[in-house]
Amino acid sequence: MNPQLPLQRDEALAEALRLGGAAVRLDGVDWEGLRQTITSRARAERYPTPRFLWWEVAAQRRRLAVAASLGALLSAALLSRDRPADTPTKGTELVLPSESVALAHLVHVIQVEEGFTALIRASGGDLFAGWREP
């Protein structure tokens, strides 16, 4: 590279910088040694394992319960609709566990998972503590 060359083009300037000593000399670096030092430290130091927050696990399980209960509600409603005319109406016929009613209510009121998780966290783990059947 001749320093007299025009440096107006960006490429020419970059080339001048590289040839002018701005490039880092990496040939003396012991890459393998450095890599081994890092991985050895990782093995020696306490390595954080995945954390599962209890309310996240609880929320996951409750969501499954909600889905199952809603499925049961829907099935019961469909069965009731398909009954012969002389059988009692579905409103008086259906006997649903209070938890299903509670869950259906929660889904209706809370709607989103974030709210659901927050509710579980706030309730101290017992989602149905204080729940009264309407």
Place this chain on the structure above:
Amino acid sequence: MTTDAEEAGLIARMQNGDLEAFDGIVRRFLQRAYLIAYRLLGDHHDAEDLVQEAFMTALQNIQRFDRRRPFGPWFYRILVNRGVNQRRARRVRQMEPLDPGKFATEAAGPAVDAERASLRAAIAEAMATLSERERLIIQLHEVDGFSGEEIAAMLEIPAGTVRWHLHQARRRLRAKLAVNQECR
């Protein structure tokens, strides 16, 4: 921004505590991390220490990393933040001063060596006129091959600001080198 599947797989395994996957990540990012560290601290030993610390910090915080995103920018941010803090804390050496004697050249004959020495001196003088940030950005971009977006992510500044610093740095370097040429 997307990331390649192999990298995402390594990260997922790291998040499950697999240290072999961590080793794979180290292999991928070691050299570029070292370059950045050296640019920040201007010393090979300090650069090695910084790279080690950055990888350990990344490992300690890997559960917080969103593996749908590319690992590089996140990791380089850790590295740069630590490097900047380290530099401030130690109130150390300036950026590598581009001491002409420090850069060995391949044997190329006395005339070529003299010419290169002259160029190195001119470049070192011109680089000294830049701000620290301009110098870091132009070195990372023009010499080390980092893209403007990568630099923006690692320095946590907008890409437009990187472009502006590049523009300013080039302008100053050209002006300074032109003066040097006229003086010869």
